[in-house]
Amino acid sequence: DAGITQSPRHKVTETGTPVTLRCHQTENHRYMYWYRQDPGHGLRLIHYSYGVKDTDKGEVSDGYSVSRSKTEDFLLTLESATSSQTSVYFCAGGGGSGGGASSYNEQFFGPGTRLTVL
Amino acid sequence: GEDVEQSLFLSVREGDSSVINCTYTDSSSTYLYWYKQEPGAGLQLLTYIFSNMDMKQDQRLTVLLNKKDKHLSLRIADTQTGDSAIYFCAESMSGSARQLTFGSGTQLTVLP
Numbered sequence: 001d002a003g004i005t006q007s008p009r010h011k012v013t014e015t016g017t018p019v020t021l022r023c024h025q026t027e028n029h030r031y032m033y034w035y036r037q038d039p040g041h042g043l044r045l046i047h048y049s050y051g052v053k054d055t056d057k058g059e060v061s062d063g064y065s066v067s068r069s070k071t072e073d074f075l076l077t078l079e080s081a082t083s084s085q086t087s088v089y090f091c092a093g094g095g096g097s098g099g100g101a102s103s104y105n106e107q108f109f110g111p112g113t114r115l116t117v118l
Numbered sequence: 119g120e121d122v123e124q125s126l127f128l129s130v131r132e133g134d135s136s137v138i139n140c141t142y143t144d145s146s147s148t149y150l151y152w153y154k155q156e157p158g159a160g161l162q163l164l165t166y167i168f169s170n171m172d173m174k175q176d177q178r179l180t181v182l183l184n185k186k187d188k189h190l191s192l193r194i195a196d197t198q199t200g201d202s203a204i205y206f207c208a209e210s211m212s213g214s215a216r217q218l219t220f221g222s223g224t225q226l227t228v229l230p
Binding site: 035041048058090092109 | 122216221222
């Protein structure tokens with residue numbers, strides 16, 4: 001979905017450094033999500049937001065924090081990166097755009113950020 | 119707890135039908151989804167089915183839902199090489215933020 005962009009698309013960092021990934025959406029989605037994708041695990045939810053300044057933890061939230069100061073942007077921060085956080089990170093948005101129950105329950109994904117922690 | 123399971127690999131010949139299966143455990147699921155992921159890309163929603171439906175057809179795609187067995191399948195008719203990708207099933211519940219729980223994905227390889 002061209003309405004959701006992520007930056008950076010690739011990043012290599014060292015253990016112990018903080019890292020922030022950005023998700024930007026232009027579709028007025030109410031809900032936003034951060035997932036990580038690892039082989040054999042599919043996508044696992046890290047954190048999500050159900051409105052500006054309203055966030056909650058997902059399945060694998062340890063070591064991550066998020067912030068959403070405006071509708072368009074959802075930031076994911078790795079407070080002190082570890083090698084186990086090497087992964088592909090996807091942002092998604094849903095709800096609030098278009099109309100009808102189906103669009104309200106759909107999630108639209110960004111292109112992903114490949115993060116390598118050395 | 120929530121758990122969605124899929125087989126990891128499926129190979130078919132071009133022109134044949136593909137059937138990708140998924141089982142889920144949460145009987146309170148409201149919507150069930152099929153997403154497609156091509157190499158290096160994000161996930162693209164293919165189709166979804168509401169939990170009170172048994173079947174949904176959309177061009178070459180047919181989704182079957184067996185609520186009793188908590189089994190979901192995606193059938194792709196006349197499979198093409200462009201259908202080669204990873205297919206994820208996912209479930210959502212009627213919660214405040216419509217979180218999705220994904221399966222681990224099925225790698226579909228279409229052989230010429």
